Amino acid sequence: MKKAGIVMVLGSLLLLGLFKFPLWNIMLGAPQYPEPLGMNIYIQGIKGVSEFDLQNIDGLNHYIGMKTIPKPEDMWEFAVFPKVIIGMVVLGVAIGLLGFFEKISYKYFLGWFVLMSVLGILGMYDFNNWLISYGSDLDPHAIIKVTNPDGSPMTYKPPLFGHQKLLNFDVTSLPHIGGYLMFVGMSLTLVAFWLGRRFSLKKHGRVIS
Amino acid sequence: MKNFFKLSIGLFFTAVAFTSCNDQKSNKSNGALSSSNAEKVYIAPGEHDSHYAFLSGGYSGNLTVYGLPSGRMFKEIPVFSQFPTNGYGYSEETKPMLETSYGFVPWDDSHHPDISQTNGKLDGRWIFINGNNTPRIARISLTTFETEEIIEVPNSAGNHSSSFITENTEYVVAGTRFSVPVPQRDMSIKDYKGNFKGALTFISVDPEHGHMDIKFQVLMPGFNYDLSHPGRGKSHGWFFFTTYNTEEANSLLEVNASQNDKDFIAAINWKKIEEYVNNGGGTMMPAKYAHNLHSDVTHTATSTMKNEVRVVNPSEVPGAVFLLPTPKSPHGCDVDPTGEYIVGNGKLSANLTVHSFTKMIDAIENKKFDGDAYGIPILKFEDVLAGSVEQPGLGPLHTEFDGKGNAYTTFFISSEVVKWKLGTWEVIDRKPTYYSVGHLAIPGGNSREPFGKYMFAMNKITKDRYLPTGPEMEHSAQLYDISGDKMELIYDFPTHGEPHYAAAIPAEIIKDQSQKIFKLAENEHPRKTLSDAEGKVVRDGNNVHIYMTMIRSHFSPDNIEGVKVGDKVFFHITNLEQDFDVPHGFAMIGANNAELLIMPGQTRTLTWEAKQVGVWPFYCTDFCSALHQEMQGYIRVSPADSDIELSWSLGE
Structure with a gap:
């Protein structure tokens, strides 16, 4: 159970990577942008990959009437997400330590994972909602209005995951280092659960025999 | 009708003649050799050239940027000439760049670009170029590829033996081609001899910002100072200038300045003069000259008029200036990568003269003098001669080096480049140029470490090289692969203006520092x-x-x-x-x-x-x-x- 506790603590701590590294990344390449523009999505806000990328993305987006990329103060998420992550780290470390000293059951590890997964899915859902609104809530006086073949106005929602062609831009959206660290961390908590379970089964077995 | 018939036949034969001529030409260039040459210069769409080449614009007053080996022109950098294309010299911010003591001068004749060096190697920070007509030196940034600074050179006229830099960019040096009264005054032209002076100007370069300031001028006898190059390695601290018109003629120079069997290469120990000046030596003399500086922060140029300059007479600093007899109005003055050999390209001489720095020092130490000119010791020709290349061609002008012990000299009259070996003086190869080559350039050719892969020749006459464009044509340049024993002509491309000298550098030294925007x-x-x-x-x-x-x-x-x-x-x-x-x-x-x-x-x-x-x-x-x-x-x-x-x- 000691090993399981350590892995649980480590797994939770990996979430702290989100404060240093981007959770997600969206790159926009086009014929005129052989070096693509890009935005890194952190839990505290959105930053350009290069110094002036956000300004240049906004500059281009004004033609199709998209809103400017939100500043941290424009979205409640950027205030709440860091708190949620800190909360989950504290909780995970506490559970891990208690597990280490065998004060609580390994099942709490799975509980943490499930809670984190629910929060993560909610976060992704929220993020996707923002992408939809960002890509489709267009200025009616936009300079360029493009319609789909069926006559409906074209929207410019970047993909949540993977690649999509938006007019002249190739948009690629993938997790970034912070996101990967979070996934690894969450996987580690599952490993902790499995280690804890194995330890518990063995211990139990020994008691029985 | 009969006449018309004759005319038709005449035209027919003319056409046949031209056609067959064309056929011959195309047959010549269709071999397997030329297809492999095509591969050598082919840069696929989207790929980059391996070298930058900076060609002076001559009478355009500017500097053009090319890629090698493709011969593609990337940019024309306005330097000494107004440039309506981008407003340089027209906008309020850039007008001060062209201020001089003569007022606003919107044009010049740019000649000899030279890239800054550290420890004798190209460092790719700045490139300097001279304005020949209204003497000026410009410094161009190799991050913005724009002219940042221009300093006027007083007491000078025909700023031709310029703008060559010492091996740590301590100085950019500007020598006068025309000697003039110093200070300028109303006097009879016939009294030239003994009264006119030739100013050799040493402009210090701030190691951090590159800002230029005239440290001192050496007031030499009234010869014409044609070209120059710095000593390097063992000869670092010296500077060498070719002279012609040591006859001091003031009229019909084509005859009167070609009488002496030997003119001189002037060897200047600038370290010695620098020390003299640092200890308060020399005289401050009134002189008006403009110093123009453009800032990337204020995006504005300022012009400051300076009022005095420090001058030094050679006689004040014994042991600092010597004259090396060199046959027949030498033009180019080129120093090999080791700093041992000083090539005097005697343009009216049948042979190419090479002096030895070691022998020169020895001759100076042993005081082997052969008289003096205006108090400047003349060394004995035989005592300083390292060797000569016998009968290499007609009309030698300029020599560059490949860093592998070979030298390449251009011959204007016989229109060719000749490759020869330093030390043995044997001719290894010769290749024609089209036509009448002036300068040639090897990347890093004026440094301790040339990059001897390419050499290009810049020609004065174009004639039939390209599709005709009326009486006025751009000048032609030819690119040679010099990686093998024999030179190989691999490409021919037109240039802009009249390039004199050029400086080239491997792209990787500077391409990543090229600025994208101003913040x-x-x-x-x-x-x-x-x-x-x-x-x-x-x-x-x-x-x-x-x-x-x-x-x-x-x-x-x-x-x-x-x-x-x-x-x-x-x-x-x-x-x-x-x-x-x-x-x-x-x-x-x-x-x-x-x-x-x-x-x-x-x-x-x-x-x-x-x-x-x-x-x-x-x-x-x-x-x-x-x-x-x-x-x-x-x-x-x-x-x-x-x-x-x-x-x-x-x-x-």
């Missing part, structure tokens, strides 16, 4: 405008200052009223873009100057005089975006006595 946050132009909302129009008497912004795809403000006939309108325009390769242009109808090309983050000012009542448009000249054609505006000009107040707007 708006660092713009300290006194009349900058940092957002659309800050745009405004201010009247100051008859001067109207328009503070304007430009960003894809509008100007702000773009409707301006209240300007009156007789007003002088200053458009102070800031490009708000912070994206690579998004300049905007600005053109105003009837402007008596030029357009502006304004780089992202930069502020520039164009002056326009309101002469006629009406509503006058302006527009962006650089196709910036899908809505470039919409990037325009109007100025209303009312009668001089109208009482319409100034107003401005955007999108109302």
Whole structure:
């Protein structure tokens, strides 16, 4: 159970990577942008990959009437997400330590994972909602209005995951280092659960025999 | 009818003659050899050249940037000439760059670019070039690829033995081709001999910013100082100048300056003179010369008139200046990568003379002098001669080195480049040039470490090399692969203006430092405008200052009223873009100057005089975006006595 506790603590701590590294990344390449523009999505806000990328993305987006990329103060998420992550780290470390000293059951590890997964899915859902609104809530006086073949106005929602062609831009959206660290961390908590379970089964077995 | 028939036959034969001639030519160039040469110079679309080449523009006054081996021109950098293409020398910010003691001089004749060095190796920070006609030296940044500084050279005329730099860029050196009265005065031209002086100017270069300042001028006898090069390695601390007209003729020089069997290479121990000057030596002499400096922060140039210069007579510093006899009006003065050999390309001599630095020092130490000229010791020709290349060609002009012990000399009259070996003086190879080559260049050729892969020859005569374009044609250049024993002509490309010398450098030394934008946050132009909302129009008497912004795809403000006939309108325009390769242009109808090309983050000012009542448009000249054609505006000009107040707007 000691090993399981350590892995649980480590797994939770990996979430702290989100404060240093981007959770997600969206790159926009086009014929005129052989070096693509890009935005890194952190839990505290959105930053350009290069110094002036956000300004240049906004500059281009004004033609199709998209809103400017939100500043941290424009979205409640950027205030709440860091708190949620800190909360989950504290909780995970506490559970891990208690597990280490065998004060609580390994099942709490799975509980943490499930809670984190629910929060993560909610976060992704929220993020996707923002992408939809960002890509489709267009200025009616936009300079360029493009319609789909069926006559409906074209929207410019970047993909949540993977690649999509938006007019002249190739948009690629993938997790970034912070996101990967979070996934690894969450996987580690599952490993902790499995280690804890194995330890518990063995211990139990020994008691029985 | 009969005549017509004859004429037809005549034309027919002429046509046949030309056709067969063409056939012969194309047969010659269709071999397997030329197809492998094609591969050597082919740069696939989207790929980059391996070298930058900076060719002087000669009478264009500018500097052009090429790629090697493709021979593609990337940019023309305005230096000494007004450049309506981007407004250089027309905008209020850049006009001071062309100020001189003669007033505003909008043109020059640029000759010899040289790239800055550290420890004798190209460091790719700056490139210097001389203005020959109204003596000036310019420094061009190799991060912005723009002219940052120009300093005028007083007491000089025909600034030709310039602008070569010492191996740590301590000095950029400028020598006068024409000797003149120093100081200038009203005197009979016939009294030239013994009275005119030749000023050799040592301009210090600030190691951090590159700022230039004249440290001292050596006032030499009234010869013509034709070309020069620095010592390097063992000869670092010396500078060598070829001279002609040691006869000191003042008329019909083609005859009268070609009489002496030997002229001189002047060897200057600049370290010794520097020490003398640092200890207070030399004389401050009144002299007016302009020093012009452009800032990337204020985006503005300033011109300062200097009033004195330090001069040194060779006699004041014994042991600092010597004359090396060199046959027949030598032109190029070239020092090999080790610093041992000094090549004097005697342009009227059958042989090529090479002096030895070691032997020169030995001769000086043992005082083996052969008289003096105006008190300057003349060394004995035999005592300093390292060797000579016998009968290599006709009319030697310039020599470059490949760093593998070989030298390459151009021959103007026999129109060829000859490769020969240092030390043995044997001719290894010769290849024709098309036609009458002047300078040649090897990347790093004027340094301790040349990059001996390519050599290109810059020719003075083009004739039939390209499709004809009337009496005036661009000059031709030929590129040779010099990686093997024999030189191989692999490409032929036209150049712009009249390139004299060129400096080339491997691309990887400088390409990553090339700047993409100017940061708006660092713009300290006194009349900058940092957002659309800050745009405004201010009247100051008859001067109207328009503070304007430009960003894809509008100007702000773009409707301006209240300007009156007789007003002088200053458009102070800031490009708000912070994206690579998004300049905007600005053109105003009837402007008596030029357009502006304004780089992202930069502020520039164009002056326009309101002469006629009406509503006058302006527009962006650089196709910036899908809505470039919409990037325009109007100025209303009312009668001089109208009482319409100034107003401005955007999108109302």
